[in-house]
Amino acid sequence: xxxxxxxxxxxxxxxxxxxxxxxxxxxxxxxxxxxxxxxxxxxxxxxxxxxxxxxxxxxxxxxxxxxxxxxxxxxxxxxxxxxxxxxxxxxxxxxxxxxxxxxxxxxxxxxxxxxxxxxxxxxxxxxxxxxxxxxxxxxxxxxxxxxxxxxxxxxxxxxxxxxxxxxxxxxxxxxxxxxxxxxxxxxxxxxxx
Ligand code: HEC
Numbered sequence: 394x395x396x397x398x399x400x401x402x403x404x405x406x407x408x409x410x411x412x413x414x415x416x417x418x419x420x421x422x423x424x425x426x427x428x429x430x431x432x433x434x435x436x437x438x439x440x441x442x443x444x445x446x447x448x449x450x451x452x453x454x455x456x457x458x459x460x461x462x463x464x465x466x467x468x469x470x471x472x473x474x475x476x477x478x479x480x481x482x483x484x485x486x487x488x489x490x491x492x493x494x495x496x497x498x499x500x501x502x503x504x505x506x507x508x509x510x511x512x513x514x515x516x517x518x519x520x521x522x523x524x525x526x527x528x529x530x531x532x533x534x535x536x537x538x539x540x541x542x543x544x545x546x547x548x549x550x551x552x553x554x555x556x557x558x559x560x561x562x563x564x565x566x567x568x569x570x571x572x573x574x575x576x577x578x579x580x581x582x583x584x585x586x
Pocket of ligand 1: 445446447462464486487488520521522537538539554558559560562563572573574575577
């Protein structure tokens with residue numbers, strides 16, 4: 394009898410801790426009372442869905458974001474997208490920038506054992522999109538934030554960017570795919586292993 398009770402208590406505790414960790418994994422975006430977005434925490438442990446690269450060497454030496462663009466999303470929001478073709482309220486998408494390692498060729502590329510190309514170096518900035526139809530209905534339900542275009546540490550909180558600085562380009566390009574450039578992230582359309 395005692396053993397049964399112990400077993401039952403153990404199962405209950407395990408269930409509670411799984412539920413708790415899932416709740417933590419799905420933490421929603423946090424806003425200050427002034428409406429600034431608090432720097433998302435733990436995003437490097439989310440699902441990494443891709444890292445587009447627009448190096449200076451291919452953009453006349455002046456790409457707006459010459460770094461790798463490493464994009465992260467929480468697993469539950471990725472699964473929701475796979476099921477419904479849009480992102481749920483509260484979705485946070487993080488784009489962390491990583492410099493390319495200093496080039497030896499004029500286009501900024503270097504040689505490595507795997508061939509000539511571009512390779513990530515130091516972290517160098519953080520941009521974030523948040524889906525919240527109450528706060529950001531003017532910009533297709535998404536708010537855009539930047540926590541700095543420099544090495545970490547990043548700013549602790551950020552005010553929503555003017556539409557003309559961020560949202561307008563996403564509206565012009567990808568309003569039909571829920572404001573995200575989904576064509577660049579094959580994992581959005583790939584079964585999770
Ligand atoms: C001139 C167009 C343009 C502007 C302006 C722009 N973006 Fe984007 N953004 C893109 C493109 C294209 C991608 C995907 C390809 C890439 O990263 O190179 C992207 C990707 C992103 C992503 C990853 C999710 C996705 O949709 O692919 C985030 C987050 C993001 N941008 C935030 C911002 C923020 C914050 C700003 C303003 C500071 C901003 N963007 C301004 C064109 C733009």
